[in-house]
Amino acid sequence: MSRTRPIGPRLSMAFVALATLSASSALAQTDEIQVYDGGLAAPGVVNLTLHDNYTPRGARTPGFPGGIAPNHTLNGVPEFAYGVTPWFEAGLYLPLYTLQSNGRARLDGFKLRALFAAPDADRRDLFYGVNFEFSVNSRHWAEKRTGGEIRPIIGARHGPWTVIANPILDTDYRGVSHMTFAPATRVAYDLSKTWTVAGETYSDFGEIRRFSPRAQQSHQVFAVVDHKAANLDIEAGVGWGLTQASDKLVLKLILSKDL
Numbered sequence: 220m221s222r223t224r225p226i227g228p229r230l231s232m233a234f235v236a237l238a239t240l241s242a243s244s245a246l247a248q249t250d251e252i253q254v255y256d257g258g259l260a261a262p263g264v265v266n267l268t269l270h271d272n273y274t275p276r277g278a279r280t281p282g283f284p285g286g287i288a289p290n291h292t293l294n295g296v297p298e299f300a301y302g303v304t305p306w307f308e309a310g311l312y313l314p315l316y317t318l319q320s321n322g323r324a325r326l327d328g329f330k331l332r333a334l335f336a337a338p339d340a341d342r343r344d345l346f347y348g349v350n351f352e353f354s355v356n357s358r359h360w361a362e363k364r365t366g367g368e369i370r371p372i373i374g375a376r377h378g379p380w381t382v383i384a385n386p387i388l389d390t391d392y393r394g395v396s397h398m399t400f401a402p403a404t405r406v407a408y409d410l411s412k413t414w415t416v417a418g419e420t421y422s423d424f425g426e427i428r429r430f431s432p433r434a435q436q437s438h439q440v441f442a443v444v445d446h447k448a449a450n451l452d453i454e455a456g457v458g459w460g461l462t463q464a465s466d467k468l469v470l471k472l473i474l475s476k477d478l
Contacts, residue, residue: 250296250315250327252441252458252471254383254405254419257340257348257372260302260477268475271295277466283362289466291320294327305338315360327360336372348372363391379409388427396428407445415445419456437465451476 251270260266277289294317300310315327336348352368354361367390374383385403401424407417419441425431443456454473460466 250294250312251298252421252456252469253454253473254403255334255348255350255370255372255385256374256381256383256405257336257346259306259308259334259336259338259340260300262302262304264302265478266300266302266475267478268298268300268473269295270298270471270473272469272471274466274469276468285359286362287317287319287325287359293318296330300334306335308334308336310334312354317360325359326357328354328356330354340374344376346372346374346376361391366391381405381407381409383407396426398427400424400427400430405443407443413447417443417445419443419458421458434462435464436462438462439465439469441469441471 249272252272253270271293272295273293274289274291277292279288279290281288294315296312296315298310298312300308302308310330310332312330312332314329317325317327319325330352331354332350332352334348334350337343337346340346340348349372350368350370352370354366354368356364356366358364369388369390370385371387372383372385374381376382383405387401387403388398389401390398401422403419403421405417405419407415409415421439421441423431423437425436430436438461439458440461441456441458443454446453452473452475454471454475456471458466458469458471460468
């Protein structure tokens with residue numbers, strides 16, 4: 220995950236502002252709860268990341284007819300990434316899966332991604348990139364069979380502090396006006412070379428042509444801790460919903476290792 224360097228009071232104020240402005244998609248399931256920091260696998264290296272999130276307190280009705288109710292469900296996916304060049308990483312998410320509250324296991328689809336970023340982002344004071352995703356979805360996972368994501372990555376670090384914004388646009392290929400604005404943000408502080416604490420926000424404001432009413436928007440804030448072990452990166456977090464349309468409590472765990 221991100222390495223960070225102090226901006227002090229200004230960063231603290233920025234975090235408060237981000238937490239106020241941001242807030243994750245209404246009644247929607249997700250396999251990945253993560254802010255991208257522009258980090259890339261080294262050329263020729265394969266990385267495996269396991270994403271899992273569980274909703275102890277969430278919506279008891281699906282977000283659309285035939286969907287899965289988030290309450291007491293586990294969602295996840297193995298993510299395989301390959302470093303193609305110092306600035307390009309290719310990724311495959313397969314299989315997306317859900318374990319429902321009744322114990323039923325479901326396969327949700329798969330995703331392909333292409334991440335372009337400034338090399339050695341973890342050592343830059345200013346870093347940037349963009350991630351593109353294409354997904355094929357099961358009918359219970361999303362209303363549309365195919366979907367996509369454009370995820371810009373903008374970040375700055377100073378001393379032990381890092382601030383990252385991912386102003387994400389999601390699409391189901393019905394046109395630009397139907398894209399949804401779903402930004403994610405992260406403010407992190409390095410306690411040491413191996414331990415980092417962070418606050419993250421995940422939001423869904425609705426279609427960019429006209430944002431959804433506040434009551435229908437989803438906003439979550441997460442408290443996160445990262446640990447870099449000898450050959451395994453661990454990220455764990457607890458998230459709370461801030462609006463009526465948000466799942467009230469979500470747990471996430473991300474394990475990452477070069478193969």
